[in-house]
Amino acid sequence: MADPDTPDGAPAPDTSAASALLRELVAHLRQNRTVLREEWARRITEAQLLTALTPEEIFSEATSVYDNYVEVLETGSVEALQDYARNLSERIIPRGVETDEVLGIVLLLRDVLARSLFEKYQDDFNRVLDVYEPAANRIANTVAINFVQERERVIRQQQEAIRELSTPVLQVRERLLILPIIGVLDGQRARQLTEQLLRGIRTNRAKVVVIDITGVPTIDSTVANHLVQTVDASRLMGASVIITGLSPEIAQTLVTLGVELGKVNAVGDLQGGIEEAERILGYQVSLGSDSIEDSQLR
């Protein structure tokens, strides 16, 4: 795995002098911890960053970030910071904190510290920057990358959850399943849907399945073929499939694409599909004398 945090080379010209200077900088930053931290927190509020957090929360996070920051400057190891950044992201992402805010506060800290160092080392500031800049950039980089990675992880997790939720297989009557599909069908979802349906057929001992695609806006030839395969595979397991809710547009597309749908049993809407399924299964549904519809009809 490539390590995104490796510094981009350029070793300091004089290592021992540089590290001595770095120690001095760290000591300076430790000494002025309270002032700088407050200055930073103030600038965060001023820039209207992290508005999702309370001022107390901002201050306590600022303290942790500050200490981590100085520690990374001192040791040059970003591992602890990485853990902290991941942990921080986990906490603040659900609160709606955006990438630019996180990046913004880290850059603010960088500037606050640089300014404070500039005040102290005005004459020799170039040498200070040589030491300070690579470390500071690396920290900003680490925090940003970890934040983005965490966000991506959350997004992936949610996608997975949506997918799981999006293909329910429901039993409406003994041996009759319905499978309402809502949203765009892609190859992967179509495959997952088939797998879930086949498993559903086995566990519910279904004889008839109604697949309702009213909520599917468009279908391409791959997905259409997948539907045909689903129908065939269900038949192999002894269940017949009724497809309902093919919109006029989709019907037109399928015919234009020349998808072989001759063997597929299609009914206009879900109600018709369920009625057809009940007919196949031998159910006879009749209105009771005291039903609501009956009394309304009178």
Place this chain on the structure above:
Amino acid sequence: MAVPILKQGPFLIASIQAALTDTDVLQLRDDVMSQVTRHRSRGIIVDVTALDVMDSFVSRSLRGIAMMTRLRGAETVIVGIQPEVAFAMVQLGMNFEDVQTALDLEEGLALLQTQEGPADGGS
């Protein structure tokens, strides 16, 4: 391993217990045909529940058995195709179009019985 074939009233039940070699498949075909002739069976159920893979030779042979028994007046029902197997089969284009299928042994017997019913009504 030979596939046991059981007689159940007017039907035969061939229950496949383990993965079949090509020889086993041919043996099964011959056994089914001779038993159908001997017992004058009206239907055959081939139970493939134990198979978690079905290659093209096996599925082609099963289809062949169904066609042959039909010529002897016996309907064949394949039962117990697993979800994964069903999916793999249709992806390979083997969809048993002219062979009857059912979920399991019970369903298969019920299917044969309903088909038998009207034709057998007089006797």
